[in-house]
Amino acid sequence: MAHSVVSASPSLARRDQPFVLRAIGQISTLCGWFAAALIVVSIFITCHMIFVRFVLRQSTIWQTEVVIYMMIATTTIGLAYVQKLRGHVNVDLVPAMLPYGVRRALAYLVLLLTMAVVATIAWYAAHTWYETFDRNWKSSTVWGVRLWIPWLAVPVGFVLYLLQLAADFFALYLRIDEPFGKGRD
Amino acid sequence: MDPLTLGLLVALVTVVVLFSGTSVAVGLLIVSAFFLLVFDGTRSLQMLPEVYFADLNSFAILSIPMFIIMGASIASTRAGGDLFEAIERWMTRVPGGLVVSNLGACALFSAMSGSSPATCAAIGKMGIPEMRRRGYSDEVAAGSIAAGGTLGILIPPSVTMIVYGIATETSIGRLFLAGILPGVLLVGLFMAWTIFSTWRSGAINLLSPRTYSLRERLEVLPRVVPFLVVIAGVLYAMYGGIATPSETAAVGALLCLLMAIIIYRMWQPTALWAVLRDSTRESVMILFIMAAAGVFAYMMSSLFITQSIAEWISQLDVNRWVLMGVINVFLLVAGFFLPPVAVILMTAPILLPILTAAQFDPYWFAVILTINLEIGLITPPVGLNLYVINSIAPEISLKTILKGSMPYVLCMVAAIVILCFVPQIATWLPDVVMGPAI
Amino acid sequence: AELRLSHQFAPNDIRHKVAQMVADDVEAANVDLSIRIFPSSSLFKATEQYQPLSRGQLDMTVLPLSYAGGQRPEYNLTLMPGLVKDHDHAARMNESPFMQALEDIMAEDDVMVLVHGYLAGGFASKEKCITKPEDVKGMTVRAAGKAFEQMLEGAGASISSMPSSEAYSGMQQGILDAMNTSSSSFVSFRLYEQVKCYTPAGDVALWFMYQPLLINKSTFEGLTPEQQQALRDASEKAQAFYLEEAKKEDAASIEPFEKAGVEIARMTPENFEAWRKLAEETSYKAFVEEVPEGQKLLDMAFEVK
Numbered sequence: 001m002a003h004s005v006v007s008a009s010p011s012l013a014r015r016d017q018p019f020v021l022r023a024i025g026q027i028s029t030l031c032g033w034f035a036a037a038l039i040v041v042s043i044f045i046t047c048h049m050i051f052v053r054f055v056l057r058q059s060t061i062w063q064t065e066v067v068i069y070m071m072i073a074t075t076t077i078g079l080a081y082v083q084k085l086r087g088h089v090n091v092d093l094v095p096a097m098l099p100y101g102v103r104r105a106l107a108y109l110v111l112l113l114t115m116a117v118v119a120t121i122a123w124y125a126a127h128t129w130y131e132t133f134d135r136n137w138k139s140s141t142v143w144g145v146r147l148w149i150p151w152l153a154v155p156v157g158f159v160l161y162l163l164q165l166a167a168d169f170f171a172l173y174l175r176i177d178e179p180f181g182k183g184r185d
Numbered sequence: 186m187d188p189l190t191l192g193l194l195v196a197l198v199t200v201v202v203l204f205s206g207t208s209v210a211v212g213l214l215i216v217s218a219f220f221l222l223v224f225d226g227t228r229s230l231q232m233l234p235e236v237y238f239a240d241l242n243s244f245a246i247l248s249i250p251m252f253i254i255m256g257a258s259i260a261s262t263r264a265g266g267d268l269f270e271a272i273e274r275w276m277t278r279v280p281g282g283l284v285v286s287n288l289g290a291c292a293l294f295s296a297m298s299g300s301s302p303a304t305c306a307a308i309g310k311m312g313i314p315e316m317r318r319r320g321y322s323d324e325v326a327a328g329s330i331a332a333g334g335t336l337g338i339l340i341p342p343s344v345t346m347i348v349y350g351i352a353t354e355t356s357i358g359r360l361f362l363a364g365i366l367p368g369v370l371l372v373g374l375f376m377a378w379t380i381f382s383t384w385r386s387g388a389i390n391l392l393s394p395r396t397y398s399l400r401e402r403l404e405v406l407p408r409v410v411p412f413l414v415v416i417a418g419v420l421y422a423m424y425g426g427i428a429t430p431s432e433t434a435a436v437g438a439l440l441c442l443l444m445a446i447i448i449y450r451m452w453q454p455t456a457l458w459a460v461l462r463d464s465t466r467e468s469v470m471i472l473f474i475m476a477a478a479g480v481f482a483y484m485m486s487s488l489f490i491t492q493s494i495a496e497w498i499s500q501l502d503v504n505r506w507v508l509m510g511v512i513n514v515f516l517l518v519a520g521f522f523l524p525p526v527a528v529i530l531m532t533a534p535i536l537l538p539i540l541t542a543a544q545f546d547p548y549w550f551a552v553i554l555t556i557n558l559e560i561g562l563i564t565p566p567v568g569l570n571l572y573v574i575n576s577i578a579p580e581i582s583l584k585t586i587l588k589g590s591m592p593y594v595l596c597m598v599a600a601i602v603i604l605c606f607v608p609q610i611a612t613w614l615p616d617v618v619m620g621p622a623i
Numbered sequence: 624a625e626l627r628l629s630h631q632f633a634p635n636d637i638r639h640k641v642a643q644m645v646a647d648d649v650e651a652a653n654v655d656l657s658i659r660i661f662p663s664s665s666l667f668k669a670t671e672q673y674q675p676l677s678r679g680q681l682d683m684t685v686l687p688l689s690y691a692g693g694q695r696p697e698y699n700l701t702l703m704p705g706l707v708k709d710h711d712h713a714a715r716m717n718e719s720p721f722m723q724a725l726e727d728i729m730a731e732d733d734v735m736v737l738v739h740g741y742l743a744g745g746f747a748s749k750e751k752c753i754t755k756p757e758d759v760k761g762m763t764v765r766a767a768g769k770a771f772e773q774m775l776e777g778a779g780a781s782i783s784s785m786p787s788s789e790a791y792s793g794m795q796q797g798i799l800d801a802m803n804t805s806s807s808s809f810v811s812f813r814l815y816e817q818v819k820c821y822t823p824a825g826d827v828a829l830w831f832m833y834q835p836l837l838i839n840k841s842t843f844e845g846l847t848p849e850q851q852q853a854l855r856d857a858s859e860k861a862q863a864f865y866l867e868e869a870k871k872e873d874a875a876s877i878e879p880f881e882k883a884g885v886e887i888a889r890m891t892p893e894n895f896e897a898w899r900k901l902a903e904e905t906s907y908k909a910f911v912e913e914v915p916e917g918q919k920l921l922d923m924a925f926e927v928k
């Protein structure tokens with residue numbers, strides 16, 4: 001089981017990649033830092049909440065909600081980074097058994113389907129984001145955060161994910177990557 | 186199209202798409218988008234991001250990254266090595282002793298976490314590399330943790346028991362108590378199988394080449410103190426009335442990070458970043474699959490497949506044990522494709538009335554249901570624990586993980602059979618603690 | 624035609640029964656209309672139903688309207704402390720110009736009401752009984768609803784915004800000292816297993832929550848006149864049932880608590896006035912500040928005698 005549809009071929013060093021692909025890769029890495037930072041911050045916010053409630057015995061109004069939104073952002077913004085690391089688990093028992101040409105064709109098909117569904121989600125997520133922004137929807141809690149803020153992570157995250165997928169598509173096309181991480185036998 | 190045919194069609198398409206090599210999460214999204222589009226029209230596509238958002242919009246998911254960080258910070262410092270060194274020195278004469286202790290650790294972490302993938306990730310990060318290093322086969326190392334991790338939803342606290350309690354208006358406290366002894370039973374069966382299989386395979390070489398003197402055994406103990414302090418801290422936060430299970434996970438993550446930084450001197454940014462980077466990658470991967478599985482469950486619910494089959498079962502006019510058998514098969518198949526919470530929401534409200542009419546105890550059934558869903562966590566195509574293991578130990582192939590987990594699936598089936606003959610294993614403890622159910 | 628109805632409640636719950644009644648009667652009317660119910664949040668999560676409903680992606684729902692208070696802040700008036708005194712008052716509320724104003728707002732979102740209904744609730748605590756504002760001072764409380772949180776905080780309680788799924792363990796573990804929710808939730812969550820004192824909704828009750836059966840307006844208008852009439856007839860019958868059952872529910876909720884040996888406290892009319900005065904300074908004030916036409920709506924609600 002490899003970790004993605006495409007996997008970097010060992011024969012090509014990273015600096016041989018075209019500039020655009022490297023730039024996209026760096027954007028995805030930034031996404032990873034951002035996601036990691038959110039996880040760390042949510043540890044502290046949760047512990048802060050426990051402290052405020054248990055030791056200070058004061059109200060805790062915003063912490064759970066913030067942490068939830070940060071987890072949504074972590075997941076969605078992190079997608080591109082995980083794609084870059086080939087960290088999205090897949091089942092490659094069948095592709096690994098196929099002859100090279102068929103495997104290559106399948107990799108194109110799978111990447112295109114993936115991009116199609118990711119683009120669809122990005123598109124509709126942008127709609128929902130605009131709706132929350134335009135109508136100034138808030139969460140129905142005392143804290144009442146404007147919902148466009150947490151929702152922003154969804155279209156942005158999926159677009160960045162799409163960008164990294166497109167980069168992977170071209171890496172496959174340019175034969176920088178091998179389909180399903182497996183070259184000719 | 187009748188629900189059964191439609192269900193088979195969805196199952197077929199899901200298997201084909203997932204085996205074509207798409208990532209698991211995206212594969213589920215593709216299948217969901219396709220069926221929603223065909224049966225519900227383009228307007229339903231708007232629901233994709235909204236259901237995605239709604240599925241992640243839950244505080245309970247915090248426990249996933251937190252437990253991964255716990256596991257990662259222990260595994261990447263000497264804390265992990267020390268722990269397993271101590272275990273080895275104390276359990277030299279037990280065949281498969283290290284696996285047995287990992288299963289014990291799974292049970293312990295299950296008492297701290299309400300989620301199975303979280304339990305699996307925490308123990309897997311520490312246990313799998315150690316087991317492999319000490320000569321256990323990939324199969325045993327991966328399979329035991331994949332299976333042991335499923336205990337997270339049986340041993341309290343449990344996210345799925347809470348959902349069952351709300352959906353069926355049963356007592357959550359009683360459900361938690363009902364899960365304890367069956368959890369112990371399952372751990373016992375897992376351990377018994379492990380000891381038996383290691384002994385049978387003649388893997389005597391897995392026993393330590395030497396025995397340790399009492400002094401050697403004692404001198405290793407101080408080194409596991411930091412780990413024990415962290416565990417004690419987490420258990421105290423939870424059972425001492427300080428934090429809920431999901432919040433406790435963050436306490437655990439903080440304590441483990443502090444332990445790694447202060448006691449094990451992991452203060453170089455590169456070392457810390459390595460822990461964070463791996464944890465982020467694994468958390469995002471798992472949370473994305475969970476959200477996608479939620480979208481898939483929405484599609485299934487929307488097409489009313491699962492509910493129709495449950496309704497069909499509820500109208501069967503058969504002997505109560507035949508009914509129980511049919512329900513078990515149904516839950517097992519549903520578990521192949523759907524995450525535990527979705528199965529409960531879609532089926533429990535339909536099945537419970539007929540089960541109580543057939544004189545089955547709802548708390549006992551919750552345990553049977555949970556064990557079925559545990560099996561679902563380690564069966565393809567949607568088996569979250571399999572993918573967790575695959576992510577934290579990429580060098581072990583899915584086939585190997587699957588092969589390793591199969592004997593444990595049989596243990597779970599055995600547990601279901603035992604529970605059918607001796608339902609008191611589930612009902613005794615709640616009756617003693619809380620009095621007979623009303 | 625087939626309509627899809629989603630809600631968060633278990634099949635034993637009164638709100639499911641209301642939905643089921645409407646579904647059964649419509650089916651029996653033989654107008655080629657059926658309603659498929661998705662109970663227990665098996666299609667949409669509790670708080671995620673209003674949006675799909677207003678878009679017509681979901682046809683019907685039984686929804687505590689204040690869940691959509693983030694989208695329509697006016698809806699927060701449907702869970703406001705002390706606004707409704709008892710079930711008959713609630714029934715008059717349903718027929719008032721105040722409710723008409725809310726229905727006008729719903730119509731802007733393409734949503735209309737089929738069955739009106741209020742449910743009452745109370746307090747349960749692990750320590751001393753809660754009847755008056757001073758009682759909650761220093762307690763950690765999880766309240767159902769924004770306005771109640773504001774009022775309780777004004778009374779000196781610490782508010783914990785714990786998700787409802789965690790509230791049970793929160794009570795069990797002693798993280799929470801008290802909870803405020805509906806009579807039926809107290810029973811279905813089996814809080815009598817854990818608390819020392821229960822203050823049910825009685826002759827007066829502070830906590831009333833409007834939980835109507837809603838339908839997408841365009842969907843409704845797209846039905847044939849016969850189908851619409853069948854729905855209206857079924858809804859009228861269900862509304863009467865809802866009111867009767869809502870009244871019974873409060874009394875019925877006391878029994879399991881008494882059986883479990885939990886102390887039962889009663890809120891007096893004087894207590895009620897003290898709470899309402901506090902609410903005026905906290906929740907009402909916050910509401911009027913947040914909502915442009917807030918004062919006008921609040922006055923309309925108070926005009927219902």
Ligand code: NA
Binds near residue numbers: 296299337339343
């Ligand atoms: Na657990």
Ligand code: NA
Binds near residue numbers: 560561
């Ligand atoms: Na499965």
